[in-house]
Amino acid sequence: MSDFALKDAEAHYGATRVLGPLSMRIAAGERVALIGKSGAGKSTLLSLMFDRWQAQNVALMPQALGLVDTLSVFHNVYMGRLDRHRWWRNLATLAKPWRRDIDEIKALLDEVGIGEKRWTPCGELSGGQRQRVAAARVLYQQGDLLLADEPVSALDGPQASHVMAMLTEGYPQAVLAMHDLELALAFCTRIVGLKDGAIVLDAPSEALSSATLQDLY
Amino acid sequence: MALRATTRVTLGFILLALVCFALGDFEISAHDPWRSVGQLLLGLVQPDFSGIDSLGEALLRTVAFAFVGVGLGAGGGMLLALCFHRWWVRTFSAFIRAIHELFWALIFLQSFGLHPVTGLLAIAIPYAGIFAKVYAEILDETDPLPLDVLPRRAGRLSKLVYARLSQAWPHLVSYTAYRLECGLRSSAVLGFVGMPTIGYHLMAAFAQGHYSTVGALLLLFYLLIGTLRWWVRPRLLPVYLLVAPFLLGTGLPITWSNVTRFFTEDIVPSPLKRGEGLSALWEWFAQLFMNQALPGILNTLLLTQVALVATGVLALALFPVISRHFTHRASGAAGHVVLVIMRSTPEYMLAFILLQLWGPSMLPAVVALALHNGGIIAHLVGRRSNEIQLRQDAPHGIDRYAFEMLPRLYGPFLALVFYRWEIIMRETAILGILGIATLGFYVDSAIQEIRFDRAMVLILITALINIGVDVLARRLRGYLRLRHGVNRQQC
Numbered sequence: 001m002s003d004f005a006l007k008d009a010e011a012h013y014g015a016t017r018v019l020g021p022l023s024m025r026i027a028a029g030e031r032v033a034l035i036g037k038s039g040a041g042k043s044t045l046l047s048l049m050f051d052r053w054q055a056q057n058v059a060l061m062p063q064a065l066g067l068v069d070t071l072s073v074f075h076n077v078y079m080g081r082l083d084r085h086r087w088w089r090n091l092a093t094l095a096k097p098w099r100r101d102i103d104e105i106k107a108l109l110d111e112v113g114i115g116e117k118r119w120t121p122c123g124e125l126s127g128g129q130r131q132r133v134a135a136a137r138v139l140y141q142q143g144d145l146l147l148a149d150e151p152v153s154a155l156d157g158p159q160a161s162h163v164m165a166m167l168t169e170g171y172p173q174a175v176l177a178m179h180d181l182e183l184a185l186a187f188c189t190r191i192v193g194l195k196d197g198a199i200v201l202d203a204p205s206e207a208l209s210s211a212t213l214q215d216l217y
Numbered sequence: 218m219a220l221r222a223t224t225r226v227t228l229g230f231i232l233l234a235l236v237c238f239a240l241g242d243f244e245i246s247a248h249d250p251w252r253s254v255g256q257l258l259l260g261l262v263q264p265d266f267s268g269i270d271s272l273g274e275a276l277l278r279t280v281a282f283a284f285v286g287v288g289l290g291a292g293g294g295m296l297l298a299l300c301f302h303r304w305w306v307r308t309f310s311a312f313i314r315a316i317h318e319l320f321w322a323l324i325f326l327q328s329f330g331l332h333p334v335t336g337l338l339a340i341a342i343p344y345a346g347i348f349a350k351v352y353a354e355i356l357d358e359t360d361p362l363p364l365d366v367l368p369r370r371a372g373r374l375s376k377l378v379y380a381r382l383s384q385a386w387p388h389l390v391s392y393t394a395y396r397l398e399c400g401l402r403s404s405a406v407l408g409f410v411g412m413p414t415i416g417y418h419l420m421a422a423f424a425q426g427h428y429s430t431v432g433a434l435l436l437l438f439y440l441l442i443g444t445l446r447w448w449v450r451p452r453l454l455p456v457y458l459l460v461a462p463f464l465l466g467t468g469l470p471i472t473w474s475n476v477t478r479f480f481t482e483d484i485v486p487s488p489l490k491r492g493e494g495l496s497a498l499w500e501w502f503a504q505l506f507m508n509q510a511l512p513g514i515l516n517t518l519l520l521t522q523v524a525l526v527a528t529g530v531l532a533l534a535l536f537p538v539i540s541r542h543f544t545h546r547a548s549g550a551a552g553h554v555v556l557v558i559m560r561s562t563p564e565y566m567l568a569f570i571l572l573q574l575w576g577p578s579m580l581p582a583v584v585a586l587a588l589h590n591g592g593i594i595a596h597l598v599g600r601r602s603n604e605i606q607l608r609q610d611a612p613h614g615i616d617r618y619a620f621e622m623l624p625r626l627y628g629p630f631l632a633l634v635f636y637r638w639e640i641i642m643r644e645t646a647i648l649g650i651l652g653i654a655t656l657g658f659y660v661d662s663a664i665q666e667i668r669f670d671r672a673m674v675l676i677l678i679t680a681l682i683n684i685g686v687d688v689l690a691r692r693l694r695g696y697l698r699l700r701h702g703v704n705r706q707q708c
Contacts, residue, residue, distance in 0.1 A: 054369055066362035071383045079363070079379050082371035090375040094383075141368060 004053055004145055004173065011044045011197075019044045019197040026145065026175065031168045033184035033205070034177040036194035037217055042177035045194065046147050049175060059141045059171070061148040065134040069123030073114065073133050076122050077105045080141030108136050112163060127154040135163050139170045146171040150179060161186070181210040222697055223631060234526035237519040243583070246576030253574040260428030264436050271418060272430075276437055279404045279414040281464035282333070286340025287400035288458050291393050293341060294348020299377075301353035314346030315680035315687075317647045318403045319565070320657075322410050323664055324676070328479035330472065333465035336412040340403050344396065351392055352385075359384040390451060398445055402563040405438060409565065409650075413466050416566065423573050431570075435562075442561040483669040490670075505671055509663075510678050513649070513656035517682070520579050520655055521638075521645045524586035528641065529634050531591030532598060536626075539599035542607060542617060556599075559592025564644050565651075572651055582648045582655075586641055594633045601629050632699035635690040642686050646679045 004026040011019035019041045026032060034042045043063060050060050059080070060066075067076050075094065078101060082090055093101065102118075109115040112132040117125065122133060131154045138146055151167055152160040160180070164187045168174055178184040184191060185205050193201030193216045201216065220228070247253065266272065300306045322339035329335045364380040371379075382389070408416025415438055422430040449457075482490065488497035537543035538552030564585045571581030602622055611621050649657025656679045663672040 059368075060366045062362060062366060064362055066360075066366040068363045068380065068383050070386055071379070075379070075383075079367060081368065082375045082379060083368035085375075087372045087374040090372070091378060094378065137366075 004049075004056070006049065006052065009048055009052070011041075011048050017197070019048065022199050024192070024199070024202075026173050029172060030190050031174045031176070031188040032190045032192055033188035034175060034192050034194060035179070035181065035184055035201075035213065035216060038179075040194040041197040042194055043149050044197070046149050046175065046177055050147050053145065056145070057143040058145045058147060059138045059143045061134050061138045061146070061151050063149040063153075063177075065130055067122045067130055067133060067137075070121060072119050072121055073109065073125070073136075074102065074105055074118045076133050077108065077136045077140050080137040080139075105136070105140060108140055109133075111166060112136050113159065128156070128159075131155060132159075132163065135167060139166060142170070144172060146174040146176075148174070149177045151176060152183065153179065181213050185210060185213075223627065226693065226697060227631070230522070230529075231526055234522045237522045241516075241519050241523065241579045243523075243580045244578045245580060246578060247574065250575045256428045257431065257570065257574065260430075260432030261435060262432070263429055264433035265427070265429035266433050272433060272437060275408075275413070275415045275418045275434065276441060277464055278412075278466055279401060279408075279438075280441070281461045282336050282340065282407065282412065282414055283397060283400035283404040284457050284461035285465065286337050286404065287344055287393070287397050288461075289337060289341035290344025290400075291348050291396075293345035294352055297345060297349035298352035298356060301349060306349070310346040310349040311684055311687075312346070312680060314343050314350070315643070315683040316343060316676060317643050317679075318343050319406065319410060319647050319650060320660065320676050320679070322407055322412070323650075323660065323672070326410060327483065327664065327669055328476045330469050330475065331411055332468040332471045333412075334471070335468075336404070336407050336414070337465070339407060340400060344400065344403075348393075348396070352389060355385045355388045355392065356381055358388075394449060397449060398442060398561075401442060401445075402561070406563045406565045409569065413468070419566065420569070423570075439558060439561055443557060479669065483667075484673045486670045486674070487668075502674070505674060506678075509659040509671070510656070510675060512654065513646075513659045513675065514678070514682060516579075516653070517642065517646050517649075517655040517679075520582055520586075520648075520653070521642045521686075523579070524583045524590075524641050524645060525634065525638060527583055527587035528590040528594065528637065529630075531587050532594035532634075533623075533630065535591060535595035536599040536602060537618065537622075539596065540602040540622070542602060542605070542622065552599075556592050556596045559588050560596060562589060564589040565647065568648050568651055568653075572653075577652050579653055582645065582651075582653050585648075586644060590637050590641055594630070594637065597633055598626055598630050602626055628697075628699055631697065632694055635694050635699070638690045639683055639687040643683050646683075 006022065006024045008021040008023055009019070010017055010021045022045075034045060036042055046060075047062075050058060068079070071079075074097060078093060078097070085093075089098075106115055106118060109118050112135055114125075114129055114132050114136075117129065122130060125133065131152065135151060138148065146167060148167060152163050155163060160183060164183050167176070168187045174188075176184075176188065178188075185208060188205055191201065191203055191205050191208055191213070192199055193213070195216060201213075297306055297310055301310070318339045321342050322335060325335040325338050329338075359381050363384065364376060367376055367380055404412075405415040408414035408418065409420055411417065415434055419431060419434050422428075422434065486498055486501060488494070488501045491497075535552075535556065539549055539556060541549065544552055567585035567588055568582050571585055575581050602625075605622070605625055607617075607621055611617060646656040649655035649659065650661045652658065656675060660672050660675045660679070663669070663675060
């Protein structure tokens with residue numbers, strides 16, 4: 001298992017320090033929720049983590065999703081495993097996908113509820129559908145650690161819970177920036193609160209309730 | 218009242234053009250020019266399609282050369298675009314696109330002769346330079362995020378195709394399709410130097426005074442370009458590209474000894490070939506520069522400046538014909554037809570026709586350049602004007618033009634004129650082949666005299682001043698803070 005730790009990490013925007021210095025370690029099996037007001041440094045911390053750990057087996061689901069609008073849903077999900085195939089097979093997949101890939105990705109898309117959209121270009125989807133495509137992509141990608149920024153912000157109640165469950169079960173370790181405290185408490189094992197670029201709270205989620213977390217805001 | 222920067226620059230350009238106009242030779246020397254114009258118009262009204270075999274072949278060859286040439290250019294341009302971050306690739310691309318396709322054709326005619334490869338390279342090389350620049354820009358504009366979220370260890374080609382080419386694809390396709398239209402014009406014009414395309418047949422028909430055949434050829438050419446979007450379909454493109462190479466004709470066989478001799482002996486400056494040393498080389502170059510390059514450059518600049526201002530005036534006068542603020546449905550459609558005809562006629566073809574009608578001087582060249590380029594700019598400015606929302610009680614007629622439209626459109630208009638400056642200069646130089654004393658004239662004469670070393674130096678000088686004007690235009694746009702989105706319509 002890879003080791004994911006930050007030591008005295010900092011992020012700067014121009015000359016101003018916007019994050020840290022902070023130290024943090026993701027233990028095996030941990031699903032960490034980053035919470036805090038917007039501008040507290042959640043996204044900055046996530047991209048810093050991705051920067052440091054990208055040589056390891058890390059998947060990223062950024063807030064802007066990073067989908068290619070001109071490609072179909074299927075191909076966007078397939079992109080999660082571009083590194084597992086030879087270049088010619090990837091090129092051939094653009095023209096005619098393999099049956100095996102289609103079946104596997106269809107099953108995953110059915111799970112998140114957009115199986116019937118698999119040949120639609122991503123540019124034609126709604127915000128919630130796009131978010132589910134991006135979720136399916138990181139699920140398809142697999143790896144040791146998932147970094148996700150507001151992964152279910154555009155989904156409604158039951159769907160948000162379902163996708164959260166899939167994301168947290170799909171990876172042995174995860175760091176998720178969340179604004180929905182109930183979801184964070186329900187699906188993550190550890191809560192890290194950020195304020196003005198510093199960690200002000202770090203506790204297992206059993207020890208917390210959403211009322212106590214309100215203080216952060 | 219202090220003049221604004223745009224006004225100062227405009228007045229400067231007009232003044233310069235007036236001076237150039239006074240210095241240049243702008244006479245009609247044919248003794249009865251209007252009779253010939255009348256004959257040509259009669260030919261257009263009563264076209265003669267009886268020579269349909271050769272007309273059909275001319276069209277087929279024109280299309281085939283355009284498809285294969287642009288196809289090769291696009292492939293080469295994409296390869297160059299992928300390494301466009303290296304300065305020497307950028308310089309190389311700027312250099313090959315600064316040389317006009319007819320100059321390339323003249324170069325390859327001396328080596329490969331009248332073989333199809335001459336025409337193909339003449340289109341493919343400068344187009345590769347243009348494609349390289351535009352493809353690189355399009356790729357740069359893609360969203361970098363999909364690339365960031367890809368698995369780190371994915372192969373370079375897979376990353377490129379999935380994360381960047383896929384995003385850029387619609388833009389790449391539409392730009393390439395637009396270039397295909399330019400390619401058809403280039404291909405037609407290559408006929409004037411002997412390729413079996415429309416230009417060749419046009420020249421022959423003129424020489425024999427067959428105005429009705431000229432009319433038929435011109436009408437077919439407009440038809441070809443006007444219907445482009447119906448017969449060029451993304452799904453059909455691969456078929457066209459596969460078939461086109463077989464429709465180029467055979468031409469004359471390549472004599473390989475000529476090719477080697479051309480590149481190893483003919484283009485080597487003669488003092489070097491004779492081993493006369495560097496001082497003789499300098500003497501040779503100074504002679505060439507003073508007697509040919511300098512007058513050529515002066516005439517090229519003179520003609521360019523007059524043509525540029527004439528283009529601008531024409532564009533400002535004509536853009537209302539397609540603007541919804543000045544036309545109704547029917548008159549707007551008629552305006553579109555006029556502008557389409559103006560911009561689909563290659564300036565070289567127009568200049569050739571006008572020279573036949575009016576006799577040799579700079580006038581036919583200026584009119585040809587102004588008609589073609591003015592048509593393009595009027596089209597773009599007119600389209601831009603359609604985006605403007607006027608208040609309901611806005612004035613009409615001249616007042617609307619002067620108070621509502623021109624102030625809003627002048628910046629974009631000026632930007633477009635500067636974009637076309639380099640193109641007008643490139644064309645001006647090339648029109649010399651028709652007998653107007655610009656750089657092309659000296660290049661062509663040197664080739665006639667079988668002094669290829671001189672021709673090469675003159676072509677290089679032409680390329681350098683093209684690059685110079687391009688840089689100057691970019692500076693001016695920066696100085697006037699003109700930004701007109703991304704405008705890539707330039708051929």
